[in-house]
Amino acid sequence: xxxxxxxxxxGNGYKIRLALARLALPYELxxxxxxxxxxRTPEFLRxxxxxxxxxxxxxxxxxxxxxxxxxxxxxxxxxxAPRGRLARAETLRWMFFEQYCHEPNIAVARFWKHYVPELSxxxxxxxxxxxxxGYAALDVMERALAxxxxxxxxFGVADISLYAYTHVAEEGGFELGxxxxxxxxxxxxxxxxxxxxxxxxxxxxxxxS
Amino acid sequence: xxxxxxxxxxGNGYKIRLALARLALPYELxxxxxxxxxxRTPEFLRxxxxxxxxxxxxxxxxxxxxxxxxxxxxxxxxxxAPRGRLARAETLRWMFFEQYCHEPNIAVARFWKHYVPELSxxxxxxxxxxxxxGYAALDVMERALAxxxxxxxxFGVADISLYAYTHVAEEGGFELGxxxxxxxxxxxxxxxxxxxxxxxxxxxxxxxS
Numbered sequence: 001x002x003x004x005x006x007x008x009x010x011g012n013g014y015k016i017r018l019a020l021a022r023l024a025l026p027y028e029l030x031x032x033x034x035x036x037x038x039x040r041t042p043e044f045l046r047x048x049x050x051x052x053x054x055x056x057x058x059x060x061x062x063x064x065x066x067x068x069x070x071x072x073x074x075x076x077x078x079x080x081a082p083r084g085r086l087a088r089a090e091t092l093r094w095m096f097f098e099q100y101c102h103e104p105n106i107a108v109a110r111f112w113k114h115y116v117p118e119l120s121x122x123x124x125x126x127x128x129x130x131x132x133x134g135y136a137a138l139d140v141m142e143r144a145l146a147x148x149x150x151x152x153x154x155f156g157v158a159d160i161s162l163y164a165y166t167h168v169a170e171e172g173g174f175e176l177g178x179x180x181x182x183x184x185x186x187x188x189x190x191x192x193x194x195x196x197x198x199x200x201x202x203x204x205x206x207x208x209s
Numbered sequence: 210x211x212x213x214x215x216x217x218x219x220g221n222g223y224k225i226r227l228a229l230a231r232l233a234l235p236y237e238l239x240x241x242x243x244x245x246x247x248x249r250t251p252e253f254l255r256x257x258x259x260x261x262x263x264x265x266x267x268x269x270x271x272x273x274x275x276x277x278x279x280x281x282x283x284x285x286x287x288x289x290a291p292r293g294r295l296a297r298a299e300t301l302r303w304m305f306f307e308q309y310c311h312e313p314n315i316a317v318a319r320f321w322k323h324y325v326p327e328l329s330x331x332x333x334x335x336x337x338x339x340x341x342x343g344y345a346a347l348d349v350m351e352r353a354l355a356x357x358x359x360x361x362x363x364f365g366v367a368d369i370s371l372y373a374y375t376h377v378a379e380e381g382g383f384e385l386g387x388x389x390x391x392x393x394x395x396x397x398x399x400x401x402x403x404x405x406x407x408x409x410x411x412x413x414x415x416x417x418s
Contacts, residue, residue: 049349050310062295066309069301076294085285086271092278100275100308101259122334129331140258 002027003057005047005208007034009115011107011164012067013054014198018160019074021196027056029205035115038208068095068161075157082151082158090151094158097137098165105134107165110172134174138182141166145181148188155192163189168198211236212266214256214417216243218324220316220373221276222263223407227369228283230405236265238414244324247417276373277304280366289365299360303367306346307374314343316374319381343383347391350375354390357397364401372398377407 004020004027006013020027032038032053039051047055048065056064056073064070072095075081082091109130112123119127141162144150150158167186170176176183189195213229213236215222229236241247241262248260256264257274265273265282273279281304284290291300318339321332328336350371353359359367376395379385385392398404 049352050306050345064298064302066302066305068305069298072301073294073298076297085282088285089273089278089282092281093273093275096275096277096305096308097259099305100313104309104313122331122338125331125334136259143258 001204002059003030004028005030005032005044005053005055005057007032007053008199008201010034010053011168011198012052012103015067015160015164016054016056016070016074017198017200017202018164018196019071019080019157021202022080022160022192022194023074023078024194025074027202027204029202030208031205032208067164068099068157071095071157071161079154080156080160082156083154087152091156091158094150095161097140098161101133101140102137102162103165105130105137106169106172106174108172109134109174110165110168113173114171131173134169134172138166138169138174138176138179142179142181145185149185155189159185159189164198211268212239213237214239214241214253214262214264214266216241216262217408217410219243219262220377220407221261221312224276224369224373225263225265225279225283226407226409226411227373227405228280228289228366230411231289231369231401231403232283232287233403234283236411236413238411239417240414241417277308277366277370280304280370284366288363289369291360291365291367292363296361300365300367303359304370306349307370310342310349311346311371312374314339314346315378315381315383317381318343318383319374319377322382323380340382343378343381347375347378347383347385347388351388351390354394358394364398368394368398373407 002025004016006029008031034053038044039053045051047063054067054070056070064073082088109127112119112127147153149155166182211234213225215238217240243262247253248262254260256272263276263279265279273282291297318336321328321336356362358364375391
């Protein structure tokens with residue numbers, strides 16, 4: 001069985017849980033507490049040398065890391081995969097945008113506001129910059145979402161990738177009220193069959209030993 | 210003919226120039242001056258709404274953005290593409306690592322040191338953090354490069370993606386002397402047939418009008 005090492009509030013991990021649920025793939029969830037440095041143990045670093053969740057362990061024990069690379073792996077030959085060379089490039093464009101322009105601002109602001117007891121002087125000075133860049137990323141999405149989904153009018157891995165942290169952006173202090181197209185898209189994604197929420201723990205869940 | 214909007218010192222742009230040269234694909238290079246905000250004009254933003262080089266315009270005028278998405282597009286069905294599902298996931302893992310752990314630290318430190326006349330208070334406070342994280346990314350690469358190339362022992366787009374800013378890391382103040390495996394790999398990449406350097410201007414080059 002597939003095994004997912006993950007931390008429930010992580011949007012990067014949620015991408016994988018959402019794809020697995022949509023594809024009806026059974027898996028074991030092993031919950032890792034990132035606040036107790038459980039991703040920095042020698043055992044975990046053998047799975048992912050950068051010490052981050054999610055990691056998906058394949059049936060033969062091969063560990064896959066980087067949420068968007070795992071998404072790509074899971075989507076191959078399924079309805080979640082882009083069809084055609086140009087759609088693949090467009091999908092990857094959104095996924096690299098997610099990791100470069102969106103996650104480092106929206107996810108990081110959310111993490112600092114919710115999970116860090118006291119910000120460092122650097123974080124305090126940096127937060128307004130991250131908010132500004134996070135809003136710029138949302139502006140780009142708002143204009144793109146005149147269409148129903150991000151690529152080719154079909155729900156796919158680009159949508160899963162960007163849904164993960166966009167749908168909790170308000171936890172980072174981002175007001176989504178000013179983004180009607182994004183809010184309509186969030187609703188369309190959540191209405192897709194097989195949807196699960198970020199805090200939904202599958203029956204297979206256990207704590208890392 | 211393919212048309213590449215690019216800025217010569219950009220490592221992200223160099224990835225595309227290197228792939229195009231390796232694939233012997235002719236293209237027109239349109240040089241854009243990022244310091245004169247030429248990537249923020251309405252015309253440029255129609256090509257890439259996040260206002261960054263590189264942008265590759267296909268024969269029919271379709272613009273592709275995000276360096277690693279463009280690399281993927283160019284590599285399909287060539288010797289630069291990973292072979293097999295696991296190799297594709299591993300290649301994307303390295304490319305997302307590049308955009309999340311490597312470029313924001315190594316390329317940004319290089320940019321701040323070489324192209325920004327005076328750092329802001331935030332940048333000054335942030336630089337040591339970026340240096341630390343940049344070294345952490347190089348540490349991960351050093352351990353991985355016990356093998357000749359990053360994925361499956363074959364030169365491919367993961368190598369091109371990470372070569373771009375690693376080979377100029379010293380311009381960002383990163384000492385590569387302590388990384389023998391990285392230095393040997395840099396040598397292997399530069400020795401591949403069809404290699405071009407970052408400052409090599411193709412005959413087709415012209416300035417954006």
